[in-house]
Amino acid sequence: MGISPEFISIGGNRNPAAADWDQDGGRLLAFGADNCIAVWEPEDENLSGVTAILSGHTDVVNAVKFFPTGSGNATVLLSGAADHSLKIWKGRKSEIGFGLVKTMSEHRSPVTRIATLPGSDVFATGASDGVVKIWKLVHDADFSTVDVELIQSISLTPRHFPLAIALAKLDESSLILAVGGTRSTIQIFVSRDTQFQLSATLAGHEGWIRALDFTKESDKEDSDLLLASASQDKYIRLWRVHQGEELPAVSSALNDPALGVLGKSLSNKAHRFASATSKYSVTFEALLLGHEDWIYTSSWRHRAGKLQLLSTSEDNSLAIWEADPSSGVWVCITRLGEISGQKGSTSATGSAGGFWIGLWSPDGDSVVSLGRTGSWRRWTYSPTQDMWTQQVAITGHVREVKGLSWSRDGAYLLTTGSDQTTRLFSEWKREQGSSWHEFSRPQIHGYDLNCIDTVNNVQFVSGADEKLLRVFDEPRGVSEMLNKLCKIEAASADRPDAANIPVLGLSNKAIQAVDENETPENDEDDDREAVDPASTVKKSTLEFDHPPFEDHLARHLLWPETEKLYGHGYEISAMAVSSDGSLVATACRASSIDHAVIRLYDTKEWLEIKPPLKAHSLTVTALQFSPNDKYLLSVGRDRQWVVWERAEDGVYALRHANPKGHTRMILGAAWTALVQPTFLTAGRDKSVKIWQINDDAVELKGSVAASAAVTAVACNREAEKSTVQFAFGTEGGELAVGIAGAEGLDKAATVALAKEVSPAKGINQIVWRPGRSEGGQQIAVASEDSSVRIFNIEG
Template identity: 45%
Template sequence: MTDTRGRIHPCFISIGANRIPAASDWDINSGLIAYGAGNVIALWRIDETEASPSGVFATLKGHTDNVSAVRFLDNTQDSESILLSGGVDKVLRVWRLVKSSDASEVPRYELLAQSLPHDGSIVDIAVERVGSKHNNTASERIRNGIIVASASADGSIKIWRLEISKEGGEVLTHLQTLTTKPKYFPLSIALAKLSSANKGDGVDAREKEETDVWILAVSGSSNSIQIFVGSTTESESDFTPSATLTGHENWIRSLSFVREANSDDLLLATGSQDRYIRLWRVHRGSALPAQSAGSKMMVMGQALSNKAHRFSAGSSKQDYSITFEALLVGHEDWVYSVSFRKDEADGKIKLLSASADNSLSIWEADETSGIWVCTARMGEASGMKGSSTATGSTGGFWTGLWSSDGNNVVSFGKNGGWRRWNNSREGEWVQKGAVAGHIRDVMGVSWEKEGKYLLSTSLDQSTRLYARWKSSKHRSFYEFSRPQIHGYDINSIVSISPTKFVSGADEKLMRVFGEPRGIAKMLEEMCGIQQADMESLPDVASQPVLGLSNKAVNTAPEENGEEEKEQNVEGQEYPPFEDSLSRHTLWPEEEKLYGHGYEISTIGCSNTGDVIATACKASSVSHAVIRMFETKTWRQLKPALEAHSLTVNRIAFSRDDVYMLSVGRDRQWTVFERVTEGLEEFSAPYKAMQVMPKAQTRVIFDGKWVPLEAGRAFVTAARDKTVKVWELQGKEWGCIETVKFEEPITAIDILDWVVDLEEGRFAVLAVGLESGAWSVYKAKVKESGGIEGWEQWIQVDGYVAPAKTITQIAWKPAGEDGSFEVAISSEDSSVRIYDIQT
């Protein structure tokens, strides 16, 4: 931070994973999980410590389009953490963890190098160190470099050499470009050392790098696996096609190599859309391995070819063979991911597979017969109720990752939410807490009126609720409910009471939701959030197949006991897991509000919660009206308020609800004054007081009121890169100050109370920019009333700021705990909560 008088600490980041199997990896050195989330890489710490909470703590910015491949260097000897990433922007990037002596500081990755672009999106990355891991010192390994392979959607695979020096000067050198023949779309690549010289070969250790031979497996939109073999030097490589493995009957989506502990053989696992996993053995020598002596294998009554694919490699032309080892049958849908793990202690090998049938499976070879069998299965049976509905389907598991000790596995589904299982007791895998988040632009956030929880909504057609879990060491925020899963992109949300909120989407109407009793009890037990009228709430909510309206359900347990058991989310040890969030935490819909002719653009609510004001996307005066509804019977208050000619972007009420402000695309603002006398029943309680045409030179995105202690004033922010302050002067509002920025301002919010600092009393303004950067400004409150001199107070570190345009900022209302927090939504699909320390 640039100002020592105020610091901002990110205390919560919610962001969903890109639905791409290759876009995630688990680092054995740092213990962190990295996954692509839009055009950023989210860093997730799974375990909570005394110094640091669990969850996503940062997002790496650098890619200009979606991240599609993430891979850590599997470096068992060094403590250094190296991360490689690729994306739709066609560029390969290399990151390194910067070590810090402060355990409480956010871990940071710095960008070391980036490649020249591919001709297509990068779809997968494979990486290995050059040289022997066991014989070289750490400095020699760094000198020897790293071999990287990156596959692209243009049908090519590029080979790179990465030199990392502790003194700097990192170099990423292109060595060779391979092409798939016949040309197909690569989906997965795997790289392994085929052999290396040893002392018995009579090769000088300095020349060992020259004799390292690599095997590269490539698969994709073809039913065969292409094998390339070659060696590398500092300036070139000579990979050549050596074999084509056939047997699968559909696209092959994942590959994984592992070396057996008691031999020099490699095992290759291949997972396909034909629902099967095949294992292949890469054997050194002219003689075939014992289990491959026969030419045919019988599996499930069918004869499978066991043809030996022979080739020579290395300067000595050493003979090798690849033979079919086993067919793993058990998944009922596409196999998205396969991943080997070898226990360093006993050399035991396990295989983790993830499938579209909503399951993760762990496979091991039987010690007696050598037959591979499924020893553990996690997830759901694919035929369970709701697996094909909007609220029930997890969409399969898109990846499977091992922890370094093999006691944890993680995966994510179509909603971008992660799931984790822990092997706490041998053979028993128990689901634990993980992270989740939106997977498309987050359009709005809204705190509950007293700041007890936060709501967010997104173009991914879902609404989410976050609250503090009181059992967490750090009282961290978690997602506790997914109140609305919709069929339209949701643009706006506002909380109107502790148990109700209103959302607006691309469907011309607003929907009112009420909290169900099950969620209220869970929030009471796990977050300490009390609800006075809990017994009057409906039990649970459900959504009909192909329906958009969540219906209240009050079914007695004896009538439908199994269903009631499924939907019970109370009394749990942890916040709801992803499968429960997407099925059992809906809120029932109480009302639909009609009147607008186009998609809803914004919703505002009075501070007392008695009325809401709504607007829709518009290109004419007749559609750019503001409609008002009272919140007891949900009747529309007429007439609609006419003031704008284009879309209204934001509606804000003054702290005492005397005034209402609207700002829009027509570059004007309007102040409405509350009518207190002579008001007929169901008449709009506001009338236009002042309209300011061309208040700013470009579209006005946001406008907010200052605290009453600071006088009658409001602030507007626009694309013209300025924030303007307007104060009531007599009976009209006039501009008293203009603050200039270097880029458009897309969102603002003002703290609803005055802050006491050493220098005096200040109004506090948060300003969000088009790039995702944001900062906090303060203005001194004069003793005679009013404010003056807006100046930057805190510049937020770009490492913890969003990567795309900020869509809304919301300060947490002053609560009993006196917390000083702000929530931010962004087009990078994240919801972030920051804590201000003064």
């Protein structure tokens, strides 16, 4: 059997330095995702999404930067993380993915920033111990060998964390380094004989410095350098580095009447310093006003003969600035993102939590930004329309993915996890091919979500830390979109159009869609009651000819909630829906036999079937009904598995139990497709065991050894009746697929997935995709590294 990746979804880290778009031949965008680095090609016409995930760091990745190789063939990537290490990765254009070349552990605390300089082998890193280190990359012409030398360590005084670093070439003999961070001043260092010395301190900002970037003002040899500094004080300041004894002409932008009283207080003090060959001055050039909240990134780009600056802010906007040719005043010429008036009334669907990263594409005609939800947004400039239009980008969970479930026909995948969202992924089918995308965000919650299962093709149940389960129905807007884009059969018409979350609420309420000019009708007799505008949505908002963008996912594609299931006293730990969809079995976290019960609910009236099932003494970790629903299997932290059998009256009762099924806690359970009732259990004792029910006894038929604690196991229940096809995952992220014949359950053959394409952390759940009669099998995998992955199984 062969295993190959089909689709990867993972959200980006909320750190302004945690992403970079390669300006050289690769045109790849790399971003920190939990402890990993995800690689994406935004301009890929096939919309393949994340193509590789590099794992090696043991803590959150804070800084990612491409080293400017100047080569279209070789790509070098630098990454720094909270594990105090700096890693160098290398890739070739002909290969997918990167190989780890070297790890440096000279920093004593988390690495926060990396700065590189095109045309130079020098780069700088900053860490939260208040130290900036200067390095030199030693390599041959085609980067086949790569090594690193530490040139200098600069301890910032007064000590503060460097949140922004920028490097530039001052003249033939000197480099200039700007450092800003958890103080309101910017320190300028100039190199002499490879050693940097503090040469100036720029004051003026009133908050922490979040971003710094140098550029040459023009292509001329004697052009001045411009430094852009962005701060939490909501302003961007521009500084001019000028060569010579004489000061540059005072910028007329300082007399801009828009600055009002502010303009009079702006200091234009000149800071003078010298390199080995020349004298220089740094003067304040301009103040850019327009953002309403902290500014996280600012980066220069020469576009169409003009110098432009891209900035992103906590105010949910991305701005492009340009100097007015006649007055020299810097103005915002383009603003993208979410306008304040559109913000919803709850923190879930409203304020997106700001844009943390903004990047130019290599040609300057696209920009991307990353927001709080871990999703990327992309805009491309259209010269014919003279406007920026939003394009399809990638999305993903930003915390551990706890549970997943295919729809009953395998048409779409539902995922849920600790970032308090439930997401729906499916395949966008079009003439030129297909690609996977997030199509709906049915649930945005206030609690961490732990488990999910589908009742039928248009309904699912999810369990969370809030001790209850919620039932959701697919709205008509989502059903029609999936039908149009994914060729999924639409649900019946008598469904609510859409849903929203009321102010201060946790329950999604059904709302109606209205035409553009139509006003919603008030059902009440009292005309004085105003209709809540949030209770309706425009029909045009729910019409898509492409996968929805992040602003639609977070606001308009919720599913209405129809039921709540109460009864448990603690956080929901496991859940399963019966094969015929008529029953839901659930369990919660427990440390005593009173709470370690399994509760059953019927899906017609949504009432609990009493009494609850008692056998376990600690948390039940997994539940699964047999294919014909005759049995219910439960496993728990108390190391025992229990098989409950359904009687003639439909009530389940204890039939078999093994208090010592494994020597450590059992974490996974799965039924096979065999005619003779057979099930698998997976435990912390590094084994998967195969059991078979024969009349009055359960026999251990086989055991598969794993390299680490097994945290998830799943069987293909549509496999041939004479074979057991299964997959299991471990707490280290290893994934293996196995097969065994009905007569040789003790001789299971397994194939492990290559480490490069395996999850970086523990696997929480595996689910086989139903309805795969042709084109090979697929499995979906949920991992602690915040990724959702789909793999093809051949053979």
